[in-house]
Amino acid sequence: MKERTLTYRQAVAEAIAEELARDPRVFLMGEDVGLHGGAFGATKGLFEEFGPGRVKDTPLTESVIVGAGVGAALTGMRPIVEIMYIDFMCMAMDSIVNQAAKVKYMFGGHARVPLTIRTAFGAGRGNAAQHSQSLETWLTVVPGLLVVMPSTPYDAKGLLKSAIRNDNPVIVIENKLLYGDSGHVPEDDYLVPIGKAAVRKEGKDVTLIATSRMCNFASSAVEKLSSEGIDVELIDPRTIKPLDMETIAASIAKTHRVVVVNEGPKTGGFSNEVSSKIMDTCFYDLDAPVVRVAAEDVPIPYNAILEAEVIPAEKDILAAVKKVMEE
Amino acid sequence: MAEQINSQKLIELYELMVRIRFHEEAIKVLFTQGKIGGTTHLCIGQEAIPAGVIAQLRPDDFVSSTHRGHGHMLAKGGELKPMLAEILGRIDGYCKGKGGSMHIASITLGNLGANGIVSGGLPIAVGSGLSAKMRGTDQITVVSFGDGAANEGNTHESMNLASAWQLPVLFLFENNGYAVSTHTSISMGGSMEKRAAGYDLPYIKVDGMDLEAVHIAAKEAITHVRSGKGPYLMQCDTYRYEGHYYGDPMVYRTKEEIDSWREKDPIKHVESIMVERGILTKEKYQKIKEDIQTEVNEAVAFAEASPQPPIESMFEDVYTEWQP
Numbered sequence: 001m002k003e004r005t006l007t008y009r010q011a012v013a014e015a016i017a018e019e020l021a022r023d024p025r026v027f028l029m030g031e032d033v034g035l036h037g038g039a040f041g042a043t044k045g046l047f048e049e050f051g052p053g054r055v056k057d058t059p060l061t062e063s064v065i066v067g068a069g070v071g072a073a074l075t076g077m078r079p080i081v082e083i084m085y086i087d088f089m090c091m092a093m094d095s096i097v098n099q100a101a102k103v104k105y106m107f108g109g110h111a112r113v114p115l116t117i118r119t120a121f122g123a124g125r126g127n128a129a130q131h132s133q134s135l136e137t138w139l140t141v142v143p144g145l146l147v148v149m150p151s152t153p154y155d156a157k158g159l160l161k162s163a164i165r166n167d168n169p170v171i172v173i174e175n176k177l178l179y180g181d182s183g184h185v186p187e188d189d190y191l192v193p194i195g196k197a198a199v200r201k202e203g204k205d206v207t208l209i210a211t212s213r214m215c216n217f218a219s220s221a222v223e224k225l226s227s228e229g230i231d232v233e234l235i236d237p238r239t240i241k242p243l244d245m246e247t248i249a250a251s252i253a254k255t256h257r258v259v260v261v262n263e264g265p266k267t268g269g270f271s272n273e274v275s276s277k278i279m280d281t282c283f284y285d286l287d288a289p290v291v292r293v294a295a296e297d298v299p300i301p302y303n304a305i306l307e308a309e310v311i312p313a314e315k316d317i318l319a320a321v322k323k324v325m326e327e
Numbered sequence: 328m329a330e331q332i333n334s335q336k337l338i339e340l341y342e343l344m345v346r347i348r349f350h351e352e353a354i355k356v357l358f359t360q361g362k363i364g365g366t367t368h369l370c371i372g373q374e375a376i377p378a379g380v381i382a383q384l385r386p387d388d389f390v391s392s393t394h395r396g397h398g399h400m401l402a403k404g405g406e407l408k409p410m411l412a413e414i415l416g417r418i419d420g421y422c423k424g425k426g427g428s429m430h431i432a433s434i435t436l437g438n439l440g441a442n443g444i445v446s447g448g449l450p451i452a453v454g455s456g457l458s459a460k461m462r463g464t465d466q467i468t469v470v471s472f473g474d475g476a477a478n479e480g481n482t483h484e485s486m487n488l489a490s491a492w493q494l495p496v497l498f499l500f501e502n503n504g505y506a507v508s509t510h511t512s513i514s515m516g517g518s519m520e521k522r523a524a525g526y527d528l529p530y531i532k533v534d535g536m537d538l539e540a541v542h543i544a545a546k547e548a549i550t551h552v553r554s555g556k557g558p559y560l561m562q563c564d565t566y567r568y569e570g571h572y573y574g575d576p577m578v579y580r581t582k583e584e585i586d587s588w589r590e591k592d593p594i595k596h597v598e599s600i601m602v603e604r605g606i607l608t609k610e611k612y613q614k615i616k617e618d619i620q621t622e623v624n625e626a627v628a629f630a631e632a633s634p635q636p637p638i639e640s641m642f643e644d645v646y647t648e649w650q651p
Contacts, residue, residue, distance in 0.1 A: 027461065053461070059491060061484040067450020068457055068488065071468075074439055075389060075458040094481070098444045099451065106430040107440065108423030109644030143645050167647035194649065 004187055008150075009179040011157035012042040012118075016080060018189065019164040020050050023078060026164060029056035030065060030082025030118075039084045040120055040179045062088050066095035066117060070103065070169075073115040080164060086121035086135050086173060100169040101144030115170070116163045122175045122213055122263060123311045129299035132307070134264035136211075139171050140241040140273065146170040146194055147241040151215040153183035155238055158192025166194060175213045197244035199251070203233035206321055207251040209274055210261040211237055214293075214312060218261055221317040230325060240270060248274070249282050256287040257327070259320045263311055266294035288327030291320045330543050334606045338615075340538060341597045341607075343382055344374040345616055347398040348594060349623040350407060351569075354397075354414060354428075357627070358573050363414060367428040368395040372536075372568040375593035376501050377402035379541025380561070381469060383549055389437045389455040389468040391448035394429050395501075395567070396441030399471060404436045407626035417633035424636040425644070439468075445506075446472060446479035449498075453485045456494035456558075467495040467552045475506030477522075478514055486526040486558070493557035497548050498528065500562040501535065507571040508579040523560040535563030536591040539600070566591075 006014065019026045028046060030038075034057040037044030047055040058065050062083055069079040083089050089096065096117065104111050123132035139147045146168050150156040156174065163170035200215065201222055210218035215236045222232045233251050237243055252258055258278060260271040271292040278290055293312045301307050332340065351369040358367060370377070377398035381390055384403065392399040400410060405421070413420025414428050421431050432440035439455060442448040452470030459466040476482050477500065489496045500519055504511055523530035529551060533540045541563055548559040566588035570577045577585075601607040607615075 059484075059488060061488055063481050064450040064453055064484045064488050067447070067481070067485075068454035071391070071439065071451035071454020071456070072458040072461075073454070074434060074451070075455045076462060077458045079454075094444055094447055095450055099442075099447055103432075103440060104647065105644050106422060106426040107432045107434070108421065108425050110422075111432070111434050112647050146646070166649050168649065 003184045005182045006153050006185040007179065008153045008156050008174070008181045008183070009040060009042040009044070011153035011185050012160060012174065013044055013046060014185070015157040015160040015164070016043065016046055017049060019161060020046070020054055025076060025078040026080065027054045027056065027077065028080045028082070029058050031058055031060055031084050033057060033082050038082065040176060042174065042179060043082070062091035063095050066092040067099060069115045069117070070095060070100045070113060073113045074103065074111055078114045078164060080116040080118060083117060083119040085131050086119045087130050087133050089119060089135065096139070096145070097142050101142045105144060112167045113169050114167045116160070116172060117169065118160070118172045118174065120174045120176045122177055123300045123307055124177045126302060126304055126307065128302040132300035134262065134295070136173050136240060137264055137268060137270045137273070140270060144169065145241060146239070147173065148194060148239045149173045149212040150238060151175070151178065151212050151236050153181065153185050155192050155198070157185055158190055159194065159238065162191045162194050165191070170194065173212070177213055192238065195239045195242050195244055197235050197237045197239070197247040199247065200234040200236050201232065203231040203255065205231040205255055206257040206259065206324055207233050207235060207248070207255045208259045208261070208317070208321060209235045209237060209248060211240060211270065212263065214261045214263050217312065217314045218317050221314050221321065224318060225321055230321060232321060243274065243277060245277055245281060248278065252278065252282040252285050256285055257324045258286070259291045259293060259317070259324055261293040261312055261317055264295055265297045266292065267297050269294045288324050291324045293317055293320045332539050332542055334604070337597065337601060337606060340378045340382060340542065341594070341601065341612070342615060342619065343378045343402060344538065344594050344597065345619045346407070346622070347374045347377060347401050349619055350397060350401060350410065353411065353623050353627050355573055357415065364416065365427060366572040367414065368572055369569045370395045370398040370567065372588065372592070373501060373503060373565045374398055375538040375541050376499070376535050376563045376565060379538050380499055380545040383542065383545055384437070384467070384469060387437060388466050389439055389452070391439045391452035391455065391468060391470040392441045393448060393471050393473060393476070394441060394443055394445070395473070396431060396471070397428070400431050400433070400438055400441070403438045405433065405438070407623060408629045411626045411630035412633045415630045415633070417630060418636045419629070419633040423640065446476040446481035448472070449476070449481050449485035452496050453488050453494060456489060456496040457492065459495055465495070465553050465555070467497060467549060469497045469499050471499045471501055473506065474502045474504060474511045474515065477519065486528060486560070489558040490526045490528060495552045495555070496558045497552050498558060498560040500560065501565055502562055503565050503567045505571070505579065510579070519560065519562050528558055528560040530560045530562070532562040532564065535565030536593045536596065538593055538597050
């Protein structure tokens, strides 16, 4: 039987549709998620199928979209809210950081916040500095949040379904340039566990850890390196909070060399946290210092040539792996 | 004759106001003794508002409260012992000692939390309102906010969405005149009445020092909201006798100003009308006060005797456990 393929955006829509059908407490709200089908088409068809009662177009009011999600989650609903671009989360940070993330703890545990916050990030579309950022690191530093970054249609569906069924606030960070990618998505009701990395390719020479779209870049770098005789193990963390250090440590115990790639700026970036955790737990397994690949410490420029230079590219990953192999 | 609260209800609400006042007075003592950490915001002077509005709610209604939220919690069914234990950071507190004065909450009592972020509770109230509407209940949400929050974007955005979606939310504007030290004459453009009109919210302004006026206005507002007619905005002009926080030097206002508001004290006001209407004699209400003072003293003793939370509890309740 031929494997069914869906695009990443179809996988997202299907995950939401299945959960809306499965649980009457689930609903979706956000800017243009209704008839318009979402800014990136990832909620297409949901309004037609479930109606305005459960697929709600909101005003442009990010703080209230998330805050109302918290209030609804505290009182018996399981909202999915969409913040169109991760950059717009800046308008919602109080609701995310001070409210959603903390109410359970502040209330001594007698609250549950089954809230899913979907958003889209990433550069590469000429959207310039306020629509292209990688702000995922900000979210990982807030205790109380779970953060996932699917890189394939399969994970986009499976992680989103897990997020919707989770009783904690989960931030699902999708990538704008991945929405059109196709991949295998089974028709059965599967979940991808939150907190579990995927080993995309096994290898023995070097561990390459890359998130979201960077995992695609890494994947094509891995093939080229293979033809040069470098056998790379590619790990996609999928969940960046909590990080699956078990999978990472097991890989490093085998390869003794690591490259970490993420799309955000290098200073204070997510690859730093991965690198630190590796130092904490895997230092004596390392034969070479951890190498980080990340964006330059500049805002994302509009010009396409500049933009491509700012964010990591396949060539940067190739160079990093070769560097770590030379040590 | 103007509408009045019946005698039994008036006594009940009087007791609640006295309980709130004595609770806050007890905190002053504990704070002065160095037993309370951080900062605590007292609602002394504003008691008629929780007693007049929140005490009318049903147990299954919701309240989204503020940093000055002790009165809201007591009016929503909160008990003195876990209140004071929480304020002392002890294990028997409403939040097991991890929330403190600014985060007292009880989901079972319908209090979705005091809130340390000015205006942080308004979007949450929109959500609980939406939830009630989606679940097809007639539960309502009362969200308190002050004149500080009045100028935050969250407040405007929340009123807008509650109006656009006709949500069962009563916006309770407790205008005590000052955001920390800044008076509304400096901070507020326009008026809340005009803002309410802008969002098409029915609006009423009452003397927040007058329990009866607050209660009667709130009754109408609550009926409106519960009947599915959408949100409502109620303004109560009031005053906090203490500073923004306990210990605030209050250089921004005069003793004369404070004294002029103390003359309108909501508790004394109810005492005088109870005597005037022959509901309670001075001796009787003094006895009520003594009994409540005893109740508060017992709660303080309970709270002080409550154990500190165990160290390992710092790792508890960050997340609700999930199956991978």
